[in-house]
Amino acid sequence: MMLDCVNVVKRYGGKFAVNGMSVAIEDAHIYGLLGPNGSGKSTWMKMAAGLIVPDEGEMRLDGVKISAETKKHIAYMPTEGYFYSYMKIKDAGRYYQDFFDDFDAQQFEKLTADMDLEMNMKVRNLSSGMMAKLKIAVTLSRKAELYLLDEPLNGIDLLARDEVVNTILTNMSDNASVVISSHLVEELERIIDKAIFMKDGQIVLMGDVEEIRQERGESVTDLYRQIYG
Numbered sequence: 068m069m070l071d072c073v074n075v076v077k078r079y080g081g082k083f084a085v086n087g088m089s090v091a092i093e094d095a096h097i098y099g100l101l102g103p104n105g106s107g108k109s110t111w112m113k114m115a116a117g118l119i120v121p122d123e124g125e126m127r128l129d130g131v132k133i134s135a136e137t138k139k140h141i142a143y144m145p146t147e148g149y150f151y152s153y154m155k156i157k158d159a160g161r162y163y164q165d166f167f168d169d170f171d172a173q174q175f176e177k178l179t180a181d182m183d184l185e186m187n188m189k190v191r192n193l194s195s196g197m198m199a200k201l202k203i204a205v206t207l208s209r210k211a212e213l214y215l216l217d218e219p220l221n222g223i224d225l226l227a228r229d230e231v232v233n234t235i236l237t238n239m240s241d242n243a244s245v246v247i248s249s250h251l252v253e254e255l256e257r258i259i260d261k262a263i264f265m266k267d268g269q270i271v272l273m274g275d276v277e278e279i280r281q282e283r284g285e286s287v288t289d290l291y292r293q294i295y296g
């Protein structure tokens with residue numbers, strides 16, 4: 068599947084959150100959507116996920132305008148928590164299963180076990196790291212073609228981040244792509260193969276991570292420091 072985004076603009080009041088963004092997300096890649104707070108990463112993801120509508124420009128998944136139809140193929144993990152506090156972890160899985168035909172309950176059991184989440188724990192008692200893991204578990208339990216993960220490492224402590232990153236990599240559907248938004252570049256450096264650098268609602272640089280390393284002789288983290296430092 069290809070997510071094609073052409074000259075997309077989103078304004079809030081008079082201010083640009085996304086200001087003319089064009090990008091093509093292709094199959095079987097791991098994209099890092101990188102940039103500091105306020106650069107427009109979340110706004111772009113919400114548009115790709117069909118939660119908000121661009122003011123200008125076009126966004127299509129395999130030629131189909133982003134809509135209820137495209138939501139069936141895209142698994143989106145927002146930054147906000149979206150479970151009711153009275154729910155247990157197993158209820159959160161069922162709740163998600165009700166919404167999405169591609170939800171795999173066995174995969175949910177496996178993922179929660181891998182990340183040490185107990186099915187009977189109440190959402191209201193979860194630490195921020197556990198909540199982050201639960202959001203990842205429900206999202207990756209969908210057999211989607213494109214995963215959009217907004218700041219999946221937020222709230223997860225340094226030592227658990229590698230484990231969570233590995234969980235993401237090993238549990239995506241075959242041939243799917245994932246876009247991971249983050250300002251935690253060092254944690255992502257080893258797993259992404261495409262980097263998109265955003266600033267003030269625009270893409271300032273985009274490329275193949277291996278090429279960046281070879282042609283510039285520097286890491287994605289070095290480049291991030293140069294662009295935003």
Ligand SMILES: Nc1ncnc2c1ncn2[C@@H]1O[C@H](COP(=O)(O)OP(=O)(O)OP(=O)(O)O)[C@@H](O)[C@H]1O
Nearest residue numbers: 079083084085102103104105106107108109110111
């Ligand atoms: N619902 C909204 N109403 C008003 N302004 C908004 C809204 N959503 C985003 N913005 C503004 O748009 C800009 C881009 O925000 P966005 O959340 O997309 O950035 P981000 O790169 O995801 O940053 P963060 O990591 O802080 O979430 C910011 O200036 C933000 O204040």
